[in-house]
Amino acid sequence: MTCTIHARGLRYAYPGGHLALAGVDLTVQHGERVAVLGPNGAGKTTLMLHLNGLLLGDGELRIGGVVAGPDTVADLRAGVGLVFQDPDDQLFMPTVREDVAFGPLNLGLGAQEAMRRVDEALGAVGMRAVADRAPHELSMGQRRRVAIATVLAMRPQLLVLDEPSANLDPRARRELLAVLDALDTTLLVVTHDLAFAARLCERAVVLDAGRVMADGPCDELLADAALLAAHDLELPEGFDPLRARRAAA
Amino acid sequence: MSGLGPHDLALASVAGDPGSPIHRRDPRSKLLALVAVTLVAVSTPATAWPVYAGCAAVLAGVAVAARVTPATIWHRARVVLPLVLFAAAFIPFVREGHVVGSVGPFDVTAEGLETFAGVAAKTAIGTVSAVLIGATTSFPDVLRALERLRAPRLFVLIAMLTYRYAFVVAGEVRRMRTAMRARAYRPRHALQAGPVGHAASALFLRAHARGERIYLAMAARGFTGTMPQAVPLRLGAADVLFLAAAAVPP
Numbered sequence: 001m002t003c004t005i006h007a008r009g010l011r012y013a014y015p016g017g018h019l020a021l022a023g024v025d026l027t028v029q030h031g032e033r034v035a036v037l038g039p040n041g042a043g044k045t046t047l048m049l050h051l052n053g054l055l056l057g058d059g060e061l062r063i064g065g066v067v068a069g070p071d072t073v074a075d076l077r078a079g080v081g082l083v084f085q086d087p088d089d090q091l092f093m094p095t096v097r098e099d100v101a102f103g104p105l106n107l108g109l110g111a112q113e114a115m116r117r118v119d120e121a122l123g124a125v126g127m128r129a130v131a132d133r134a135p136h137e138l139s140m141g142q143r144r145r146v147a148i149a150t151v152l153a154m155r156p157q158l159l160v161l162d163e164p165s166a167n168l169d170p171r172a173r174r175e176l177l178a179v180l181d182a183l184d185t186t187l188l189v190v191t192h193d194l195a196f197a198a199r200l201c202e203r204a205v206v207l208d209a210g211r212v213m214a215d216g217p218c219d220e221l222l223a224d225a226a227l228l229a230a231h232d233l234e235l236p237e238g239f240d241p242l243r244a245r246r247a248a249a
Numbered sequence: 250m251s252g253l254g255p256h257d258l259a260l261a262s263v264a265g266d267p268g269s270p271i272h273r274r275d276p277r278s279k280l281l282a283l284v285a286v287t288l289v290a291v292s293t294p295a296t297a298w299p300v301y302a303g304c305a306a307v308l309a310g311v312a313v314a315a316r317v318t319p320a321t322i323w324h325r326a327r328v329v330l331p332l333v334l335f336a337a338a339f340i341p342f343v344r345e346g347h348v349v350g351s352v353g354p355f356d357v358t359a360e361g362l363e364t365f366a367g368v369a370a371k372t373a374i375g376t377v378s379a380v381l382i383g384a385t386t387s388f389p390d391v392l393r394a395l396e397r398l399r400a401p402r403l404f405v406l407i408a409m410l411t412y413r414y415a416f417v418v419a420g421e422v423r424r425m426r427t428a429m430r431a432r433a434y435r436p437r438h439a440l441q442a443g444p445v446g447h448a449a450s451a452l453f454l455r456a457h458a459r460g461e462r463i464y465l466a467m468a469a470r471g472f473t474g475t476m477p478q479a480v481p482l483r484l485g486a487a488d489v490l491f492l493a494a495a496a497v498p499p
Contacts, residue, residue, distance in 0.1 A: 049465070052469050074471065077468070077469060081469075082466070082469040084462065084469075088417050088459075089459060089462040089463050089465075089466050090466045092410060092413055092414075092463050092467065093409070094388065094389035095389055101477070102470055102472075102477060103471060105477030105478070106472060106473070106477055107471055111478075134389075135413070136413070136416035151469075154470065154471075
């Protein structure tokens, strides 16, 4: 089994001096689905930007055997797909097809192979019908799914999603859950939506003040009321994570 | 939901019959043909009326073949035409020559009227050419054509991002305006316009922050400074024929 993420003592301070990551230790195995939970300002997004080489911090970070550094940025971007919180940031090309092709073409694939990848990725999120539409013509739920397709087309070994269920109505949220559940990739889901995390991920990590504060099975962590309260996390009223897990299984 | 509704940017959308022989032409042939018509019109002497008539005939032919109605052309052209014609309207008064009449204290000269008519014809032909490109070619296709015609890639990239994010920024403006109105903001005189300035600066900051996030999203998918090309264009015999048919007669 390949070790997908291996971080030891990962630290990062923004130019203003704010220490966003204060020594993150995290190991994620190939094929795992891990929810990254934590309050605002915990360092979740900063960690996500490290996984793709957009930020380079101090300490040790290996993704699928590649050591993160200035020379391996291209490999990290090919192997790790980031889906940003606001699909309008991610979808910048005039049409969906061109946007989904953007990543594969940057990987150096030919136009024909890129178009095959586009078709495959849009198929995986059920969005083939909108290939020739402009992103602004799509609903928020459709945009989110297309944003996921833009990175799936690069066939990443690790998919990292930032708040995937934000601003979605219940139906779009349910459809997104089904799309993600059907994926065969290692998943890291950064979210405040604990019910979403419980349905999708078997493991959860609580990040706060730039450190991993708890790491364990998602349902057990979410059942620990004291832990959640200590890190400003809250389950929806009446939600039972253990029962949700059993129902999902 | 961000972005504009279907009617807000209708001026930039394709009109007429999308299946017409004009709509189906390679965007490069349309761009070159209609730019050629404009160049002929603007570079011709002011009183070369047969040339203007030739240009107008080509444009009319294109409009009829593409089923773009005069109402659509007028609806789009009126954004530009009145402004230019307003500036040109002073020419009959300032150009010296044979006086043929007067408006109040200002004399109108025959030479001035002639120049005005020439400028008006050039403006109308240029504007209608642009309107017909816009009505028969989607904006992404115009960008692709520009790129293949070796327009500076940075220029094309900026135009592309501007087009894409015009919808997003317009959506933000609309939501901000709604939020201001929802808190009973109804300016009655200039001194109450301050909040509009604050909203504009907030919009600028948001656009700047969004620009940074877009760059991150591009870099995350391997962007290193050059845009890859995804959708191929095909220039066929019919496209060349159209280009020749449109650009040669004037």
